[in-house]
Amino acid sequence: MSKVSRPFEIAIPFFSSCNHNLANSYCETHEKVLPLQRKSNKKHIKSLNITLMDTSMLIYPLLVFVIGFAAMIYMKTKGRNTKGNYVVAGRQYIKKFYPNLDVQQYEIVEGKITYSITAVHIPVLIAYNPSELYLFPVVRNMTSTKLNTPEGLEEHNEHIPVLSIQQIGITEKGDKMAFVVRGKETVINFSKRNSFNEDQSEEVRNFLTTMAQAADN
Known part of the structure; x- marks a missing residue:
């Protein structure tokens, strides 16, 4: 075992x-x-x-x-x-520079001016009545119904008494106006629609008529 x-x-x-x-x-x-x-x-x-x-x-x-x-x-x-948003935005914009100005006494329209600093057409807010006009270079805020000042053009706002305008010329189509103040010529171009895409044909006609009447006087 x-x-x-x-x-x-x-x-x-x-x-x-x-x-x-x-x-x-x-x-x-x-x-x-x-x-x-x-x-x-x-x-x-x-x-x-x-x-x-x-x-x-x-x-x-x-x-x-x-x-x-x-x-x-x-x-x-x-x-x-829509209609009228540009006018409201324009008057609000003017108030920032002239808080005491009665903006309701001015008509609003948009044109375009070529400034030497940009060499391109810049939208211009025009506030006017028979005796004077204001020019403000503006750009639209793309996300709201507001107007802003283009960069580099902060000092280009103008106040022009109508009596200081020496010459005025308007094209037959009514899409352009040139005027001379103290030897300086300014050309304003107009489009059917403003920066808010509103039809401003009537506003452009009213402005050109007012300026033409001022030139005749």
Whole structure:
């Protein structure tokens, strides 16, 4: 019996030792694999965060552009069915420079003048009555019904007594008027619609008629 059992006694510790070694090897391998998996997961999460950040950086400016463009189109087309907003905005704008001026005594119309500093047509708010006129270079605030001063033209507001106008010339189409004050010629161009997209044909005719009558007197 002792001879038969001896090999088993030897074999059992052998297999036990073998299993123990395999277990240790598995544990060591598993311990090595886990950090690699963690690192891989961290890299994946980091890559995902970077991708989301890059996407948001692209979407945000695009969203701002779309909203701004939509607001601009809305404000541009809004005036086609309205009337009088430009006059209200113009009188509010004048009050900033002449708070004591009775703006209700002045008619409002928009023209365009080419200033040497810009070399392009700049919208001009014209406030006038039979005895005087004011010229204010303006630009429209694209997100509201307000007028602002163009950059670089803050000092170009003009007050012109009608009696100081030496010459006045008006085109047959009524789309342009030139006048001379103290030897300086100013040319004002007119469009059918103002910066608020309102039809100002009648206002332009009234202004040119008033100026023509002033020239005859």
